Amino acid sequence: MKKSEAHEEKRIERKADISTYIDRLQYAINSGNAKVQFQKDRKVDERRDKKYTNRYTMLTLFPDEDEVEVMKRELEQLTVEDYIETVKDKRYPKRSEMTVFGKKYSDEDVYIKIRVEILDAIAAGGDNHIFVMSFHFAEEKFVDDDFPYRKKQG
Incomplete structure (x- = not known):
């Protein structure tokens, strides 16, 4: 599931830090102080099987819904157990770090990678920017070990 990129530094944050991150994310979305941007088309998708693209995943799972509204709803539902890595x-x-989560939709694993930018309060009116880079079917099935804070099955 986790393919290392030479330009990326990966780490596992403390459970309490991820819990706080999710609480703040949910608060920002619910308060209306977050601008959510979803990257439907990515350059990397040009070389990828279309099943593993943001566009295909959104059209498959949420065919008649507004992407930004879907992202707000789905990000609000993230839990510490869904966390994979930072x-x-x-x-x-x-730029701020990206946080990676994984969830199951319609019996398919979905890889979710977001970046939250705290913008200048004067220039941006105090809003936060949530950039959803990845929301696509996972190229490899998730395993329990991908989730450091998920209770093990069995």
Whole structure:
């Protein structure tokens, strides 16, 4: 499931930190102080089987829904148990880290990667920017070990 990229630094955050992150994410979405941007088409998708693209996944799972509204709803439902890892892209050292989650939809694993940017309060009116880079079917099935805070089955 986790393919290492040379430009990425991956780590597992403490459970309490992820819980706080999710609480803040949910608060921002519910308060209306978050602008959600969904990247429907990505350059990397040009070389990928279309089943594993954001566009295909959204059209399959939520065919008649507004993508931004779907993202708000789905991000609100994330839990600590869905957390996989935190990723720093060394190509963009000034950007915030990306947080990776995984969920199951219609018996298919879905890979979710988001970046939350705290914008300048004066320039942006105090809003936070939530950028959803990945929301697509996982190329490899998730296993229990992918989720550091999920209770083991069995």
